[in-house]
Amino acid sequence: MMSFLAHIVTWLNVPLNAAGKLLTAPVAAVPGWLSNTVISAAMGVILLVLWKYTSNQDAIGRVKDDIKANMLALKLFKDSISVTLQAQGRVFKGAGGLLFHAIRPMLVVTVPICLILAQMGLWYQARPLQPGEEALVVMELNGNVDSAWPNVSIASMPAADVIIDQTRVFSKRQIYWKIKARENGLNNIVFQVDNEQVEKELAIGNGFMRVSLQRPGWHWFDILEHPSEKPFGPDSVVQSISIKYPDRLSRTSGTGWWVAYFFVASMVFALIFKPFLKVRI
Amino acid sequence: MTPDNNTRLNRRDFLKRSAVTVAALSTGCAAKKKRRPTNRVIIIGIDGMDPRLCEKLMSTGQLPNLAKLRQSGGYRVLGTSIPPQSPVAWANFINGAGPGSHGIFDFIHRDPTKQVAPFFSVAKTVQGEGYWEIGDHKLQLDFWPFSHKPPTTVLLRQGIPFWDYLDEAGICSTFYDLPSNYPPSPSKYGHHRCLSGMGTPDLLGTYGTYQHFAEDGPVRTKDEAGGKRSMLFFENETATAQLIGPRNNLLKAPEPATIPFCVHRDKAAKACVIEIQKHKILLKEGQWSRWIKLDFEMSLPALIPNKHLMAICRFYLQEVSGNFQLYVSPINSDPSDSALRITEPPEFIKEISDRLGLFYTTGFQEDHKALANKIFTDEEYRIQAGMVLQERLKLLEYALENYDDGLLFFYFSSTDLQSHMFWWDSDLKHPTRSAEDAKNCFHHIHKLYHKLDSVVGDILRRYGDKATIIVMSDHGFANFKRQFNLNTWLRENRYLYPPNSTGILRNVDWSRTRAYGLGINGLYLNLKGRERDGIVEPGEQREQLLDELSARLEAVRDTNGERVIVKAHRADKVYSGPATTLAPDLVIGYCRNYRASWATCLGDMTKEILLDNDSVWSADHCADASEVPGVIFSNRPISAGTPALVDIAPSVLTKFGLKIPPSMQGENIFVM
Numbered sequence: 032m033m034s035f036l037a038h039i040v041t042w043l044n045v046p047l048n049a050a051g052k053l054l055t056a057p058v059a060a061v062p063g064w065l066s067n068t069v070i071s072a073a074m075g076v077i078l079l080v081l082w083k084y085t086s087n088q089d090a091i092g093r094v095k096d097d098i099k100a101n102m103l104a105l106k107l108f109k110d111s112i113s114v115t116l117q118a119q120g121r122v123f124k125g126a127g128g129l130l131f132h133a134i135r136p137m138l139v140v141t142v143p144i145c146l147i148l149a150q151m152g153l154w155y156q157a158r159p160l161q162p163g164e165e166a167l168v169v170m171e172l173n174g175n176v177d178s179a180w181p182n183v184s185i186a187s188m189p190a191a192d193v194i195i196d197q198t199r200v201f202s203k204r205q206i207y208w209k210i211k212a213r214e215n216g217l218n219n220i221v222f223q224v225d226n227e228q229v230e231k232e233l234a235i236g237n238g239f240m241r242v243s244l245q246r247p248g249w250h251w252f253d254i255l256e257h258p259s260e261k262p263f264g265p266d267s268v269v270q271s272i273s274i275k276y277p278d279r280l281s282r283t284s285g286t287g288w289w290v291a292y293f294f295v296a297s298m299v300f301a302l303i304f305k306p307f308l309k310v311r312i
Numbered sequence: 313m314t315p316d317n318n319t320r321l322n323r324r325d326f327l328k329r330s331a332v333t334v335a336a337l338s339t340g341c342a343a344k345k346k347r348r349p350t351n352r353v354i355i356i357g358i359d360g361m362d363p364r365l366c367e368k369l370m371s372t373g374q375l376p377n378l379a380k381l382r383q384s385g386g387y388r389v390l391g392t393s394i395p396p397q398s399p400v401a402w403a404n405f406i407n408g409a410g411p412g413s414h415g416i417f418d419f420i421h422r423d424p425t426k427q428v429a430p431f432f433s434v435a436k437t438v439q440g441e442g443y444w445e446i447g448d449h450k451l452q453l454d455f456w457p458f459s460h461k462p463p464t465t466v467l468l469r470q471g472i473p474f475w476d477y478l479d480e481a482g483i484c485s486t487f488y489d490l491p492s493n494y495p496p497s498p499s500k501y502g503h504h505r506c507l508s509g510m511g512t513p514d515l516l517g518t519y520g521t522y523q524h525f526a527e528d529g530p531v532r533t534k535d536e537a538g539g540k541r542s543m544l545f546f547e548n549e550t551a552t553a554q555l556i557g558p559r560n561n562l563l564k565a566p567e568p569a570t571i572p573f574c575v576h577r578d579k580a581a582k583a584c585v586i587e588i589q590k591h592k593i594l595l596k597e598g599q600w601s602r603w604i605k606l607d608f609e610m611s612l613p614a615l616i617p618n619k620h621l622m623a624i625c626r627f628y629l630q631e632v633s634g635n636f637q638l639y640v641s642p643i644n645s646d647p648s649d650s651a652l653r654i655t656e657p658p659e660f661i662k663e664i665s666d667r668l669g670l671f672y673t674t675g676f677q678e679d680h681k682a683l684a685n686k687i688f689t690d691e692e693y694r695i696q697a698g699m700v701l702q703e704r705l706k707l708l709e710y711a712l713e714n715y716d717d718g719l720l721f722f723y724f725s726s727t728d729l730q731s732h733m734f735w736w737d738s739d740l741k742h743p744t745r746s747a748e749d750a751k752n753c754f755h756h757i758h759k760l761y762h763k764l765d766s767v768v769g770d771i772l773r774r775y776g777d778k779a780t781i782i783v784m785s786d787h788g789f790a791n792f793k794r795q796f797n798l799n800t801w802l803r804e805n806r807y808l809y810p811p812n813s814t815g816i817l818r819n820v821d822w823s824r825t826r827a828y829g830l831g832i833n834g835l836y837l838n839l840k841g842r843e844r845d846g847i848v849e850p851g852e853q854r855e856q857l858l859d860e861l862s863a864r865l866e867a868v869r870d871t872n873g874e875r876v877i878v879k880a881h882r883a884d885k886v887y888s889g890p891a892t893t894l895a896p897d898l899v900i901g902y903c904r905n906y907r908a909s910w911a912t913c914l915g916d917m918t919k920e921i922l923l924d925n926d927s928v929w930s931a932d933h934c935a936d937a938s939e940v941p942g943v944i945f946s947n948r949p950i951s952a953g954t955p956a957l958v959d960i961a962p963s964v965l966t967k968f969g970l971k972i973p974p975s976m977q978g979e980n981i982f983v984m
Contacts, residue, residue: 167594176548195596198583200576202550207585207594275592 034265036251043146044258051150051258052241058154059239063284066239067155071293074147075300076308078140083310086136091129091311098125148290149258153241155289157276159234160212165194167275168208168220168231171248173268176202181225181268190218190235217241224268231272232260245273350717351483352779353967354771355960357405357721358764359398359491359510360728360933361785363389363943365737365761374762377769378783378945385949388981390942391956392787394886395833395899396933398510398728399434401786401942401957402491406473408961408976412889413471416492418831420913421894427844428816430830430914433894434492434511437465446613450564463561465495470891472975473497474961475719479504483968484718488711489704491723491786494675496656506656507664509723512675515558515608515623515651516568520642520676524687525553525575527636538681544575544636551575551636555588557608557643558621558651569608569621575638582632595629600699602626603670605646622646624670630692639687644673667710671703678729684928690749693733694756701726701760705767712774719964724764728933731757731789735931738791738905744928768945776947780967780982784960785942792932795909795925796868796876798829798900800917805864816915823847826857827897830915832908832934834896835861835880858882858897865900870922876906878936888977901936908934944981952981 108114195209246260247253248270278286370379403414442460443450452460489509529543573588610619630637647665655661683693734753742750802808809824822845840846862880958978966980
């Protein structure tokens with residue numbers, strides 16, 4: 032099942048990466064707050080429309096009318112304990128009903144949201160290295176503590192220097208390197224692992240670039256979270272390669288904050304457009 | 313500086329420029345006409361810069377910038393404090409008056425009402441009052457209706473610091489790393505800013521406690537002066553350990569908060585990976601990490617969110633392949649989110665950190681304890697001290713960029729804490745080093761002076777024609793070859809009983825003891841009515857005893873006939889002012905090459921009165937004031953013949969057109 036999901040996500044990532052590169056290309060040229068706001072606005076409206084057509088709008092309308100009626104009853108008959116309690120019970124039931132009617136559209140919109148967030152994360156979750164800056168590169172290997180270690184090396188490259196060569200963490204089957212960025216650009220680090228060559232993207236530059244934190248292994252969630260690079264197969268000696276990029280410091284488009292900003296901004300835009308699109312939430 | 317930094321407008325600039333713009337718009341540029349004429353004074357405090365060495369290096373052309381100041385009449389030997397200890401000396405500088413005004417007489421004071429209860433002289437922590445017990449915790453709630461009083465740290469320095477007069481007159485003053493001012497005294501009018509220096513503790517509440525982890529370390533963490541040693545046990549090349557942090561005083565039985573961390577070593581690569589909280593640090597043998605942010609969680613009762621103290625430390629991987637050794641710097645308060653109040657105003661530290669990132673916030677930054685305890689080699693200490701100096705030079709750059717007018721004070725500790733360990737200007741045998749090593753180490757001090765001379769040169773180039781620049785030190789330096797145990801001398805000469813006493817905090821017969829030593833230079837009489845168990849009658853008996861002790865101490869000779877003590881100063885003759893309550897009765901002024909023994913400081917006794925110093929701490933300044941004066945250089949001619957530390961504050965006030973207040977004992981040293 033997990034392998035099947037991994038296949039699905041890998042296939043989905045191919046067109047999404049192509050579309051993501053194309054559609055989010057302007058992110059590189061505009062301020063982070065602006066690009067995140069525009070994407071959030073567009074997503075708010077698209078998700079609103081999706082909600083409209085995947086939810087039972089009539090049923091939501093009925094429940095909301097019922098809640099309104101019971102709220103009115105609470106106001107009018109506040110002297111009558113029995114009416115008040117019945118109305119309160121119905122309000123709670125109505126709230127539960129609204130939640131029930133939200134399950135289907137929520138499930139439907141969850142998938143595109145995850146895929147879009149993964150694409151946005153490439154831009155906002157970290158910033159590329161700047162020339163002169165150092166970063167850790169971590170390779171995870173298949174096998175257990177007693178397994179043999181492959182011969183691993185990094186091919187020399189113009190974009191970066193290896194300043195601390197491979198250091199093995201035996202208990203975790205990991206290999207660490209420390210590199211120092213030299214030239215701006217989107218490059219590849221080439222690793223020789225026994226007789227096989229594997230690559231990992233390395234982003235060096237100022238401003239916004241698509242930064243792939245990890246080339247994932249064969250796990251559907253990792254592939255979903257790190258869509259940019261082709262995952263390693265289940266039998267590969269290398270299970271993942273990650274680079275510890277620096278955090279991007281911004282309250283609107285920086286590490287950790289950009290997701291919160293996206294949700295708040297998309298909700299605000301969805302609420303603004305709700306009356307025009309006649310959507311019941 | 314990066315280009316980004318050069319083009320950035322800092323908050324102070326922004327606010328200032330905005331204010332000027334608004335003022336100009338509202339008054340038709342009248343503000344410009346009314347503005348007080350710009351007056352600038354820059355003081356560079358170089359702790360322990362010695363006049364003898366300066367003069368020697370100036371004469372050989374190694375201090376060209378300072379030599380230039382000397383040629384233009386701006387150089388004098390600067391009288392230091394009695395005793396010449398840094399907290400005393402810098403407090404003299406701060407008050408423009410002697411210890412009688414500020415009440416600091418030694419690193420260590422005692423509470424006479426508790427019969428020799430020692431405490432640090434500059435600051436103390438006052439225990440809180442009241443708490444609410446919940447389970448294992450005791451909570452102090454400082455709001456109504458509980459109104460508990462949490463513990464606070466109080467600055468013990470008394471009197472009025474000279475910046476208060478500037479503050480009142482609306483003249484800005486900014487101090488970086490100012491000693492004897494933790495916690496920083498408040499600014500009443502908002503024109504004074506200060507980053508506390510010497511005396512500022514680490515998060516363990518000490519002056520700096522390193523942690524050392526090694527395969528051959530003790531199984532249970534062992535405390536040593538200035539550090540902790542622990543063992544690392546590797547299994548499959550991975551070891552786990554605990555970093556010890558601040559004590560959680562919210563517990564009924566307080567214990568330190570800790571952070572677990574993992575070390576993975578690769579012997580072949582001579583490197584290791586350290587995993588601590590969210591950080592992964594890859595270090596090669598001999599490499600230092602950057603500053604690492606740590607979050608110490610202090611547990612609180614269930615349902616109350618735990619308290620977090622933000623800290624920083626650096627890791628240094630000393631050895632991988634043989635005996636694995638990892639040094640961790642003292643746990644400093646995180647300047648970007650400081651748990652301690654180390655600046656005035658409190659947000660000043662954040663402003664600095666926003667520009668400079670993370671840096672040492674403890675008062676003692678050079679880890680001399682690690683060298684003294686043989687955790688560091690000479691070279692490792694030199695590198696660590698070099699990193700401190702680099703950080704401080706960046707801070708100086710920040711200070712100069714943010715300086716417009718008023719007073720700017722900047723302090724360097726490098727000369728002091730490196731001289732203590734590397735100074736040796738004698739042909740006599742060094743306490744721990746070979747003659748060649750001692751020579752090389754002293755040469756390093758020469759290079760340090762040269763480096764600081766170039767820093768002064770840079771400031772002169774930038775501000776020489778726009779500001780009064782003062783370069784000064786609080787005292788000089790001397791070799792520390794022999795140590796004198798004052799309490800052993802008192803015991804042997806029947807002032808202190810019983811004859812087999814081993815320490816004044818352990819086994820002293822106070823009913824017969826007439827005098828005792830505590831701290832580095834202090835001698836106290838066991839005075840009736842002052843000491844809890846005092847026996848010496850005030851009046852004639854006291855006078856006679858003081859005269860007798862002075863005369864006998866000044867007559868002490870070493871085995872080779874050398875004089876040991878220049879003068880035993882009577883405190884009632886050298887101190888005056890309102891804060892003399894805790895003053896010792898005699899201040900022992902040692903000759904060059906001599907100092908109070910290590911054991912004397914906390915009252916311990918040794919078998920011999922005079923013994924060799926066997927510590928790598930081979931130079932000191934806690935001698936007689938006449939033996940280790942400081943220096944003063946200025947780009948303005950100095951008219952005073954024998955200026956002293958207490959003269960600097962009055963001179964600064966005079967430069968700003970203010971009157972010298974009567975509380976100050978010093979005078980203006982510059983040509984009027």
